Amino acid sequence: MGLTLIIPEGDALIGQAAAYVSSKVPHTKIIMHSTFASRMDRPNLSSLGRHGFTVEVGPVPQGVLRHDVVESTEAALHAFLEFVDRTAATKSSLPSDTDAVTATSPARIVPREMMHELLQSFPNSQIPCYCSAPALHPGEMSGKIQWPCDPQNPNFPEWMVHSSIQDGDFQKVHTGDPLFIKSNGEIIRYDGSHGKEVILIFVNEGGYYYESSGTGIGVAMQSAFG
Numbered sequence: 345m346g347l348t349l350i351i352p353e354g355d356a357l358i359g360q361a362a363a364y365v366s367s368k369v370p371h372t373k374i375i376m377h378s379t380f381a382s383r384m385d386r387p388n389l390s391s392l393g394r395h396g397f398t399v400e401v402g403p404v405p406q407g408v409l410r411h412d413v414v415e416s417t418e419a420a421l422h423a424f425l426e427f428v429d430r431t432a433a434t435k436s437s438l439p440s441d442t443d444a445v446t447a448t449s450p451a452r453i454v455p456r457e458m459m460h461e462l463l464q465s466f467p468n469s470q471i472p473c474y475c476s477a478p479a480l481h482p483g484e485m486s487g488k489i490q491w492p493c494d495p496q497n498p499n500f501p502e503w504m505v506h507s508s509i510q511d512g513d514f515q516k517v518h519t520g521d522p523l524f525i526k527s528n529g530e531i532i533r534y535d536g537s538h539g540k541e542v543i544l545i546f547v548n549e550g551g552y553y554y555e556s557s558g559t560g561i562g563v564a565m566q567s568a569f570g
Contacts, residue, residue, distance in 0.1 A: 345513040345545065347416045348373045350390075350398040358395050359471070359569055360454060360462070361427045367465035368423040369416070373514065374473040375400075375545065375564060377486060403511070406550055430455055470568040474514065474545065477538050477563040487538050488552075490560035491524055498555045503532060505548040505561070513547050514564075523561070538563045 347369060349362045353376050366372040390396030399420050401413045434455045463469065477487025494500040503524035509515060517523070519536035526532065534542075545562040546552060552559055 345400055345402055346371060346373065347420055348375055348400040349420070350375045350377060350400055352376070352397070353378050353475075355395055358397050361424055362397060362473075363462055363466065363471045364427040364458065365420050365423040366471065367462060368426075369419045372420065374471065376473050376475050376567070376569065378476060378478065427458075430458055469570050471570070472566075472568050474543060474564040475567040476545075477542065477565060480537060484558055487563040488558060488560040489523060489534070489538070489544075489563060490558075493555055493559060499553055501553060501559065502526075506531065509544060509547055509561075511547070513545055514543055515547075516541055516543055539565070 349365060349372060351358045351362050351374060362374050366374060390398050399417055401417050404410055404413055431454055479486055479488075481488075481490070492502045494502045503526055506522040506525050508522050509517065517534050519534055519540050521534050522531050523534050524532040543564045543566060545564050547561050549562075551557055552561075
């Protein structure tokens with residue numbers, strides 16, 4: 345997938361942070377997940393704080409270290425911490441507001457200089473992103489195209505991901521395009537269940553081989569936020 349920031353929908357501060365990281369680290373992508381009524385509906389490490397996001401890196405096989413991936417992760421984290429540091433420094437200089445503008449909440453002060461930098465990177469004030477598709481099946485947190493599990497092993501897919509979409513994260517597929525292939529050579533094609541054209545994410549992700557994680561390939565739509 346490359347360097348990807350996964351952020352919650354509706355969090356203006358994290359949206360600004362993601363835009364800042366994207367402006368500083370080339371080729372960074374952003375995935376926006378739907379907002380849940382409670383953090384307990386989406387329990388993970390990033391849900392522990394008031395504001396949280398996930399840095400997705402890869403592709404990296406489990407148990408393998410890659411220097412280039414470590415470097416890109418560090419670049420994203422350093423850019424995020426720089427955003428936090430600059431924002432905190434501006435808040436500490438209040439009550440004077442001559443060098444700051446207010447974000448969605450009056451308590452969220454973003455330096456005016458930083459906003460100007462973001463506008464240079466995103467002149468139309470729109471940050472490109474991908475929105476996860478809504479879930480179609482019980483137990484899913486977002487939309488997925490599921491594969492059946494192997495009858496002998498619930499943590500292994502019965503079908504292989506088709507070669508035409510392997511390593512194709514953020515690739516568009518249309519109704520009728522190949523998705524999977526059975527051991528007998530039969531091809532399983534996209535049935536249009538999430539729309540005639542969708543974008544695939546987490547293609548053949550090892551973590552989603554596990555039944556407990558929700559098997560299958562993620563589905564997203566191209567979007568933007570302000």
